Amino acid sequence: MRDTSSTMTTPTGNQQEELTTILLVEDEQDLLELLKYNLNREGFNTITAMTGEEGLKQVRSTSPDLILLDLMLPAMDGLEVCRTLKSREHTANIPVIMLTARGEESDIVRGLEMGADDYITKPFSPRILMARIRAVLRRAEAELLNNQSGSTMSSGGIHIDPDRHEVIANGEAIDMTATEFKLLSLIMSKPGRVFTRQQIIETIHEGFAAVTDRSVDVQVVALRRKLKDAGRNIETVRGVGYRFKE
Template sequence: MSTAPSSKKILIVEDEKDILQLVKLYLEKEGYRTVAAMTGTEGLRLVKSERPDLVILDLMLPELDGLEICKKIRTARETALLPIIMLTAKAEEADTVVGLELGADDYVTKPFSPKALVARVKALLRRVERSQEEGPPRYLYGDLVMDLAKHEVTLNNREVPLTAKEFGLLEHLLRNSGRVLTRDVLLNAVWGYDYYGTTRTVDVHIRRLKQKIPLLNDAIVSVKSLGYKLKERDG
């Protein structure tokens, strides 16, 4: 059952006052509750204290930029799945790509139509709701099947024994298929934000996954200086 828009809280982090007020106005006209920040530091504080349902995040901000905020949101377990729409200027295209790699769900280029932004917000929240309603999913990747309800991975209908960390790592890769995930993001998502090991741990577990599931040898690619990506695949 869908939740009414009025129950959804949107955090807007934008240092241009006119844009901030315009976005706020259009969202509130649609029944959303809004909270706002004009600096990166304040935005990150509100992510933690207000627990918004979605963040609209400007790329260029004073004190802490949008990329750094996006990274911090994605590496904290309690906010790892928080939907993020990034606002960028056309000249910041390269940074937009990095933002998507760090985990932003969508981006809008300035100047933009407030109505179009609200439509993106609605679409992203609907996608999140559908995902939550469907419950624990099954991930299919060729002949590989991950069943979260059974906590089981099979390849060609034969179960593959994985440790808890290997299972968590594979789940995160499958859930973000096609997206570059940094070692820090993987480390914090699977081992936890308070884990004090090194990112070398991720490399070791990726190697073990490839040994246990040969299908992943070519499917998981290393992205230089960043991390890993599971190639997108149909089925």
């Protein structure tokens, strides 16, 4: 029986939190288990499927943050799965990385033309795979922030106007730095979702090595202080990161 669980234990070992979820669509059982092991070890939630049809069902029921998609699948192949995902409005923005033994230039071009965000050939280095996954997730988060330009957000007494670079908290205008504005926009973009400190570093600071987990904590403290009572909406998930209260 295939394990389709999407929950894993946080680094504290005592609680479970919603982290970045990756759907693995791969018909080789051994490789599927290897991918799942490496992703879970790196702190990702994993959901698995062994056919294209099952993968599409998992997308409908779980809305993963990224999909690792094998090209050579029985019945519906990876290209068709990718084309289907990118043609539907509610799944078009989910990043897709194609993982396959077919490394010819024509195959890569076809995959990218179908809307794949990256293309990795087998055999592969787990470290390189993780780096590519994080790069694609980082680009997706950055694109999300860019798409928010011109779109206001309001939640928990906080109102953000990206075009005016304006934040109103409980009726009071709040003066913010560019970094604080990006941080607040990021966590407010998906209320209830946990953003790890590393995700915040990679998205807000573009992975700048001098920015540490402690730096993120200090920035969050400063942000809460400026937001006053509304700052309570920024919740700490112990051992993981931060989220905006739903």
